[in-house]
Amino acid sequence: MDERILRGRVLRFLRRPEGVGDTAAFELFDDGAVHVRDGLIAWVGDFAQAPAGIAVTDHRPHLITAGFIDAHIHFPQGQITASWGAQLLDWLNTYTFPAETAFADPAHAARMATAFYDLLLRNGTTTASAFCSVHPASVEAYFAEGQKRGMRMLGGKVLMDRNAPAALLDTPQTAHDDSAALIARWHGRGRALYAISPRFALTSTPAQMEAAGALIAAHPECHVQTHLSENTDEIALACALYPEARGYLDIYDRYGMLGPKALLGHAIHLTEAERDRIAETGSHAVHCPTSNFFLGSGLFDEAALAARGATSAIATDIGAGMSWSMLRTGGAAYAVAQLQKRSLDPFTAFWWITRGNAEVLGLADRIGTLQPGSEADLVVLNSHATPDLALRMEAARDLKDELFALLILGDDRVVAETYVAGKASKPA
Ligand code: GUN
Ligand code: FE
Numbered sequence: 001m002d003e004r005i006l007r008g009r010v011l012r013f014l015r016r017p018e019g020v021g022d023t024a025a026f027e028l029f030d031d032g033a034v035h036v037r038d039g040l041i042a043w044v045g046d047f048a049q050a051p052a053g054i055a056v057t058d059h060r061p062h063l064i065t066a067g068f069i070d071a072h073i074h075f076p077q078g079q080i081t082a083s084w085g086a087q088l089l090d091w092l093n094t095y096t097f098p099a100e101t102a103f104a105d106p107a108h109a110a111r112m113a114t115a116f117y118d119l120l121l122r123n124g125t126t127t128a129s130a131f132c133s134v135h136p137a138s139v140e141a142y143f144a145e146g147q148k149r150g151m152r153m154l155g156g157k158v159l160m161d162r163n164a165p166a167a168l169l170d171t172p173q174t175a176h177d178d179s180a181a182l183i184a185r186w187h188g189r190g191r192a193l194y195a196i197s198p199r200f201a202l203t204s205t206p207a208q209m210e211a212a213g214a215l216i217a218a219h220p221e222c223h224v225q226t227h228l229s230e231n232t233d234e235i236a237l238a239c240a241l242y243p244e245a246r247g248y249l250d251i252y253d254r255y256g257m258l259g260p261k262a263l264l265g266h267a268i269h270l271t272e273a274e275r276d277r278i279a280e281t282g283s284h285a286v287h288c289p290t291s292n293f294f295l296g297s298g299l300f301d302e303a304a305l306a307a308r309g310a311t312s313a314i315a316t317d318i319g320a321g322m323s324w325s326m327l328r329t330g331g332a333a334y335a336v337a338q339l340q341k342r343s344l345d346p347f348t349a350f351w352w353i354t355r356g357n358a359e360v361l362g363l364a365d366r367i368g369t370l371q372p373g374s375e376a377d378l379v380v381l382n383s384h385a386t387p388d389l390a391l392r393m394e395a396a397r398d399l400k401d402e403l404f405a406l407l408i409l410g411d412d413r414v415v416a417e418t419y420v421a422g423k424a425s426k427p428a
Contacts, residue, residue, distance in 0.1 A: 008059035039421035067126025077319025109141035230266035291317035
């Protein structure tokens with residue numbers, strides 16, 4: 001038996017907070033303990049009540065929370081972050097597609113996988129859902145490295161058979177067959193989960209969307225991820241390519257892509273009817289705030305979806321995203337909400353990057369909650385890690401101030417440790 005007690009200020013969420021005063025939405029153990037055993041959380045509570053005779057790692061005075069979850073990221077785009085001067089469609093053609101072409105090479109994909117996972121763990125991210133490149137070799141590298149690190153990871157090969165360089169195109173048949181083979185090989189192997197990933201309407205022919213729909217119907221155990229209504233030029237092109245559809249979302253609807261396992265990246269420029277349909281089908285939008293700033297795409301309206309009962313995830317969208325940090329991403333979501341005359345509260349933001357994303361992914365029984373029986377993926381946060389944080393913390397009055405400072409000023413530097421299945425895993 002492999003067990004350990006982690007001592008620190010333990011914070012876990014029980015449900016979505018309804019504002020800064022909603023203290024019943026979370027538990028804080030000021031001198032708390034997380035008992036991890038064989039990769040799972042055995043117990044959480046006050047350190048004084050923790051079982052005796054077990055080795056203790058003392059993280060006081062740091063905060064211990066569930067590991068962060070990034071619900072939308074691109075594995076092959078680590079080298080095109082901070083690429084200057086383009087909005088979505090130009091950015092894809094100028095930077096993204098050339099970078100993804102290199103992932104046909106297994107050696108390149110493996111080297112990039114090492115860097116990718118190092119960056120996730122450095123930033124406290126213990127689960128992510130990634131788009132790989134069109135090449136099965138990229139999926140192999142992605143899941144093999146995830147397995148090596150023992151992480152719960154979602155992902156899949158992008159399906160794309162038009163409007164991209166020839167080296168990045170599959171066909172309806174190979175998209176289907178390669179994905180099916182990858183599902184058989186990886187879904188449920190260790191902690192890996194496969195996400196069927198038609199890139200977006202612009203890069204798939206109707207025949208390929210048909211094949212994607214068949215794959216999705218045959219694999220209800222898999223997630224589905226794509227991009228939706230990120231950019232106004234993109235929407236116009238999507239509607240031109242699918243003239244029979246009533247709108248962008250309807251393209252995906254027609255091919256059976258919507259449902260509780262569907263993750264719709266960006267989903268910025270939506271009609272009322274589209275928001276209703278997302279809620280009705282139980283689909284989820286994914287807020288990518290730093291990416292939407294970076295590409296000038298627009299402001300995601302979480303409140304409008306929530307008002308209809310739709311729950312949304314939040315994500316970096318690296319390489320268009322401006323940071324690998326889910327703290328920074330939560331801070332950016334605050335800025336987006338401010339532009340909409342709302343103030344996202346720090347408890348809700350922290351819930352979102354942990355339990356909230358786990359709920360959207362349908363994985364809250366396994367990750368994101370710090371509940372006994374769930375997987376011991378945790379992050380240890382030092383709220384005094386940098387001079388600006390230390391200065392701010394001198395005047396912080398409560399947990400709200402501390403969490404907010406971490407969201408606005410924090411990044412990988414505040415991550416003192418990252419635990420994956422109970423094992424300290426932050427790269428040196
Ligand atoms: N839409 C289709 N592909 C992509 C991508 O790689 N990044 C972003 N931000 N949007 C996309
Ligand atoms: Fe994306």
